[in-house]
Structure formats: C-alpha cells, structure tokens
Amino acid sequence: MSNATTINMDADPKLAIKAECRNFNFHYGDFQALKGINMPVYDKKITSLIGPSGCGKSTLLRSFNRMHDLYPGNRYGGEIVMHPDNTNLLAKEVDPIEVRMRISMVFQKPNPFPKSVFENVAYSLRVRGINNKSELEDRVQHSLKGAALWDEVKNRLNDLGANLSGGQQQRLCIARALASDPEIILFDEPTSALDPIATASIEELVVELCEKVTILIVTHNMQQAARISDFTAYMYLGELIEYGVTDQVFIKPKNKQTEDYITGRFG
Amino acid sequence: MSASTIVTLPLNQSLDLQVSDRLRKKASRHMKERVIEFLLFGAALISVFTTLAIVYVLVSESWVFFQHVPLKDFLFDTQWTPLFDDAHYGIMVLLSGTLTSSAVALMVALPLGTIIAVYLSEFAPFKVREISKPFLELLGGVPTIVYGYFALVFLTPLLQKIYPDLPGFNLLSAGLVMGVMIIPYVASLSEDAMRAVPMSLREGSYAMGATRLQTSLRVVVPAATSGIASAYILGISRAVGETMILAVAAGMQPNLTFNPADSGATITSYIVQVALGDLPHGSIGYQTIFAAGLTLMLMTLMFNLLGYWLRKRFREVY
Ligand SMILES: Nc1ncnc2c1ncn2[C@@H]1O[C@H](COP(=O)(O)OP(=O)(O)O)[C@@H](O)[C@H]1O
Ligand SMILES: [Mg+2]
Numbered sequence: 001m002s003n004a005t006t007i008n009m010d011a012d013p014k015l016a017i018k019a020e021c022r023n024f025n026f027h028y029g030d031f032q033a034l035k036g037i038n039m040p041v042y043d044k045k046i047t048s049l050i051g052p053s054g055c056g057k058s059t060l061l062r063s064f065n066r067m068h069d070l071y072p073g074n075r076y077g078g079e080i081v082m083h084p085d086n087t088n089l090l091a092k093e094v095d096p097i098e099v100r101m102r103i104s105m106v107f108q109k110p111n112p113f114p115k116s117v118f119e120n121v122a123y124s125l126r127v128r129g130i131n132n133k134s135e136l137e138d139r140v141q142h143s144l145k146g147a148a149l150w151d152e153v154k155n156r157l158n159d160l161g162a163n164l165s166g167g168q169q170q171r172l173c174i175a176r177a178l179a180s181d182p183e184i185i186l187f188d189e190p191t192s193a194l195d196p197i198a199t200a201s202i203e204e205l206v207v208e209l210c211e212k213v214t215i216l217i218v219t220h221n222m223q224q225a226a227r228i229s230d231f232t233a234y235m236y237l238g239e240l241i242e243y244g245v246t247d248q249v250f251i252k253p254k255n256k257q258t259e260d261y262i263t264g265r266f267g
Numbered sequence: 268m269s270a271s272t273i274v275t276l277p278l279n280q281s282l283d284l285q286v287s288d289r290l291r292k293k294a295s296r297h298m299k300e301r302v303i304e305f306l307l308f309g310a311a312l313i314s315v316f317t318t319l320a321i322v323y324v325l326v327s328e329s330w331v332f333f334q335h336v337p338l339k340d341f342l343f344d345t346q347w348t349p350l351f352d353d354a355h356y357g358i359m360v361l362l363s364g365t366l367t368s369s370a371v372a373l374m375v376a377l378p379l380g381t382i383i384a385v386y387l388s389e390f391a392p393f394k395v396r397e398i399s400k401p402f403l404e405l406l407g408g409v410p411t412i413v414y415g416y417f418a419l420v421f422l423t424p425l426l427q428k429i430y431p432d433l434p435g436f437n438l439l440s441a442g443l444v445m446g447v448m449i450i451p452y453v454a455s456l457s458e459d460a461m462r463a464v465p466m467s468l469r470e471g472s473y474a475m476g477a478t479r480l481q482t483s484l485r486v487v488v489p490a491a492t493s494g495i496a497s498a499y500i501l502g503i504s505r506a507v508g509e510t511m512i513l514a515v516a517a518g519m520q521p522n523l524t525f526n527p528a529d530s531g532a533t534i535t536s537y538i539v540q541v542a543l544g545d546l547p548h549g550s551i552g553y554q555t556i557f558a559a560g561l562t563l564m565l566m567t568l569m570f571n572l573l574g575y576w577l578r579k580r581f582r583e584v585y
Binding site: 113 | 465470473475476478481
C-alpha cells in the first residue's frame with residue numbers, strides 16, 4: 001500500500017529495505033489468494049503478518065522462498081525484489097534453490113528430519129556440498145548457540161531430533177535455518193504448536209536473531225506481533241489492508257478494518 | 268426366527284406390531300451383529316488353526332525323520348542323496364542353492380525396486396505414476412511358471428552367448444528372472460512407505476535449499492526406512508520361497524555350490540521334485556520333504572522376526 005512509503009522512519013539511518021513485494025499476485029489454480037501486494041521488508045527488522053485465518057499470510061510468506069514452485073497449478077505475477085542486489089526472486093532465470101539458500105524458513109509445526117540433532121543442523125550445509133568435518137562441527141555448534149539450544153543438546157548431538165521436546169525441536173529447526181547464514185528467515189506461526197514457556201523462549205530468540213538477520217513472521221497471535229515486531233502488515237482476503245510501524249498499527253490504525261481486527265471485534 | 272412370528276400376527280394388532288416390530292428389529296440387528304462377529308472370529312480362527320496345523324504336520328513328520336537321521340548329519344553333511352542306496356541328508360546342499368539363487372534375485376530386485384519406488388514416489392509426474400503402477404502390478408501377477416520358462420528358453424541362451432560354458436540349467440538365469448518377478452513387490456511397498464512420509468518433511472528439506480534428489484535420498488528414504496525394510500523382507504521371503512522358476516530353470520541336481528553359474532536344487536524345487544515323484548508315503552525319502560519344509564519355514568520365520576525388529580528399531584516418528 002502507498003502508506004508503506006509514508007511511514008515516519010524515526011530518523012533511523014540504518015533502516016534499509018531488504019526485500020519488497022511489487023504488485024504481487026498469487027493464484028492457486030483459479031483461486032486468487034493474493035491481490036496486488038506492495039510491501040517492504042526492512043533489513044534486520046522483524047516484520048509480522050497478521051490477519052484472520054485464510055487471508056493469505058502463509059501464501060505471501062511462502063512466495064519469498066518460492067515454496068509454491070513445488071506444486072503444480074500455482075501461478076504468480078509481479079515481483080519480489082531482494083536488495084541490495086536488486087534481484088527479482090520470482091524471475092524465471094533465478095534458481096529457486098539459490099533463493100532458498102538466501103532465504104530460509106521455519107514452519108508452523110516443528111519438522112526435524114529423521115536424523116540426529118547434529119545432522120539436522122548440518123543438513124543445510126551438506127546440501128551445499130560442505131562436508132568438511134571440522135567446518136561442520138564449528139558451524140553446527142555456532143548455529144545451535146544462535147538458536148539458544150547448544151547448552152541443552154551439547155551432550156546429545158547424536159540423539160534423534162524427534163526425541164527433543166516440542167520447543168527444543170522448533171529451536172532445532174531454527175538452528176537448521178541459521179546454519180546456512182541466510183539473509184532472511186521466514187517464520188510461519190512458529191509458536192502455534194508450542195506451550196507458553198516454549199513460546200516465550202522462541203519469541204526471545206527471534207528478537208535476538210534480528211540483530212543479524214531480517215525476519216518475516218506470520219502470527220495468528222496479535223500480542224505476539226505487538227511484542228516482537230518492528231513492522232506489522234494486516235491482511236484481509238488476500239489484500240494488504242494496512243502496513244506500518246507496529247506501534248502505530250496497534251495504537252492508531254489508519255484503517256477501520258484493522259482497528260476492528262486488533263480490538264477483537266472480528267477475526 | 269423372530270421375524271417370521273411377526274409376519275404371522277393378525278392384522279388387528281397392527282399398532283402393537285409396529286412398536287414391537289421396531290424393537291424386534293433392534294433385537295434382530297443385534298443378533299445379526301453377533302452372527303457377523305462370530306463369522307469374523309471364525310475366519311480369524313481358521314487362519315490361526317491352519318498355521319498351527321501346518322506347524323504340527325511339519326514338526327511331527329520331521330520328528331520321524333530325525334529319528335532316522337541325526338541332526339548333525341542333516342546340518343553338516345555335504346551331500347544330499349536321499350534316494351540313493353548310500354543316502355546322505357546334508358541340507359546345506361539345498362540351502363546353498365536357495366541362498367545363491369536368492370542372492371542373485373535380491374541383487375536385482377532390491378536396488379531396482381528401490382530406484383523405481385524413489386522415481387515413482389518423488390519424481391514421476393502424476394500421469395506417469397498412474398499409468399506405470401498397474402503395469403508394475405501386472406508384472407507381479409505373471410504366473411511364476413511363465414517366468415521359469417522365460418529364464419530357460421530365453422535368458423539362458425542369451426547368457427550362453429556371452430558365457431558359453433554356462434549350463435542349460437543354472438541358478439544365475441533363474442535368479443535374475445526371479446529378481447524381475449520380485450521387483451514389483453519391493454517397488455510397490457517401498458513406494459507406499461515413501462508416499463506416507465509427510466509433505467512437511469519434504470518442505471523442510473526444500474526450504475533448506477536441497478534439490479529434489481537430495482530431498483528424496485537424504486530425507487524421504489531415511490524417513491521411510493521401516494517401510495522399505497518391510498518391503499525388502501517380503502522380497503527376501505518371496506525369493507527364498509520361490510519354487511517354479513527354480514524347478515524349471517535351475518535344474519534339480521543337488522549341488523553344494525555358491526556359484527550362480529552352476530545348476531542346483533533349492534529346498535523348494537527339491538520338495539516339488541519329491542512330491543511329484545512316486546515315492547511311497549512314510550519312506551525316509553518322502554519324510555525328507557518335511558524336514559526341508561521345516562527348514563524353509565524356520566528361515567522365513569527368521570526373516571519375519573528380523574523385519575519386525577527392523578520396524579521397531581526404525582519406527583517413523585514424524
Ligand atoms: N494449496 C492450496 N490450494 C488451494 N487453495 C489454497 C491452498 N492453500 C491455501 N489456499 C487458500 O488460500 C487462501 C490463503 O491461505 P493461507 O495463505 O494458508 O492463509 P493463512 O496463512 O492466512 O491462514 C485460503 O483461502 C486458502 O483456503
Ligand atoms: Mg497459515
């Protein structure tokens with residue numbers, strides 16, 4: 001939306017756009033799930049996508065790493081441009097695997113591979129052809145520390161990932177996403193399958209991560225969006241209704257629909 | 268029986284009839300369920316009883332056999348000549364034929380079956396899968412005697428062109444054709460196991476920048492290990508138990524050998540041979556087939572236990 005460009009940037013000199021959607025449309029077969037989305041994603045900030053179930057949050061998120069390419073019948077138009085190199089991620093000549101090396105993802109339900117804790121994290125390195133033992137060990141350890149999981153699993157690196165608790169599994173998935181040093185990490189409702197304590201630790205982790213990496217997160221939990229994100233986008237029926245600095249969107253939403261949703265009058 | 272009493276009631280009781288009819292219907296429905304339950308139980312009982320009966324026959328007849336032939340000879344003798352005057356009963360001879368032909372078959376069936384399963388489950392477009400699965404199943408439905416003659420009259424002459432010393436009956440071509448016969452079983456079960464792997468695991472792999480091949484081999488196959496192991500075990504059991512192909516194409520000369528280029532008898536082909544011949548029932552020669560059958564059953568049991576253990580050991584936790 002046009003108000004994206006009119007946000008008061010609070011005189012933050014470091015604020016740079018990492019990626020942006022330009023007139024992005026998406027179809028599942030004949031069903032148009034996203035309509036003309038224009039939205040920036042700021043570098044090393046947390047942007048959250050909120051809106052009622054089925055409004056297209058996941059669809060938009062998964063467009064960034066071209067997950068939609070996995071299924072036949074999905075069509076999209078417009079651009080998602082990544083900066084600073086100005087690459088249109090959706091261009092035919094751009095290899096989706098290259099995109100996924102730069103933009104990693106954490107899913108709604110923890111989905112560790114049927115492998116050891118170590119191999120789960122090493123996976124994103126091995127698929128890039130990194131098989132050197134000491135390099136793997138260094139980077140796995142670094143990623144596990146980054147995901148605040150190292151202390152809990154350093155003595156059980158050979159255990160199956162599935163044997164960890166739900167919250168630990170989700171942090172393992174975050175470590176896995178971190179291992180390849182991505183520029184953006186996409187989170188699709190990463191805490192919806194977790195208890196409140198595990199949720200709090202993931203939230204804390206996401207906030208820490210944004211010092212190093214740009215974060216785009218879908219959440220069904222408005223408090224969560226308000227707590228952790230710098231920017232918030234409110235979507236409804238495939239359209240971006242409002243986008244802005246989180247405080248502004250929550251305190252003084254410009255749009256009546258947004259206000260109704262945030263105050264719980266519908267959604 | 269209750270239904271017929273209702274029908275004969277006089278008409279002036281029609282109101283009563285409606286009510287009681289409804290109740291009776293319930294009662295008769297209950298009866299019906301009991302009957303069905305009983306039939307199902309009976310069916311289950313039949314299979315249990317049959318198994319027990321087979322075990323009983325095998326064990327008791329083998330018992331008679333082992334009263335005449337010491338177990339030590341059975342296990343360690345290097346000749347199998349039960350019909351000669353100088354009779355020897357070394358099961359190793361038949362076992363070597365079974366193991367050699369099975370090894371050849373499995374070297375064909377397991378790799379090819381797995382590759383086909385990976386292709387069908389992870390790579391093939393929907394249409395290709397829908398078309399090729401019935402063909403695969405057709406391959407499994409060809410009578411084994413056809414495979415046997417295919418080995419004898421087609422494959423063996425072909426192999427003889429490359430390797431002229433190959434005897435007309437040999438374990439190699441029987442094993443190869445048996446492998447082709449087993450491919451559909453391995454492929455179909457492995458494919459089912461791989462398709463049961465949830466999409467979320469594949470998406471996790473793709474999202475890490477993996478290719479389709481990496482996702483298939485490093486995530487999907489390991490996640491389907493227990494199902495694939497079951498498929499392999501079934502393949503092994505089929506190979507060990509296969510009879511006609513070997514009887515037709517491998518010759519029936521008992522031969523202690525692990526060389527596939529030799530001819531040889533297997534446990535199963537020996538049993539066919541004896542059962543078809545006119546041996547007097549109750550003779551020791553006749554009794555050998557039960558001892559051989561018991562050996563075969565114990566082997567199959569062992570593989571099934573191994574399969575059970577593998578399934579437990581590598582049970583999928585999604
Ligand atoms: N694979 C699909 N095929 C067809 N329609 C889909 C598919 N996935 C999602 N949709 C539809 O697209 C819309 C947006 O879905 P989604 O992005 O998952 O919503 P959200 O994440 O906001 O709950 C919904 O109406 C949903 O029914
Ligand atoms: Mg969603």
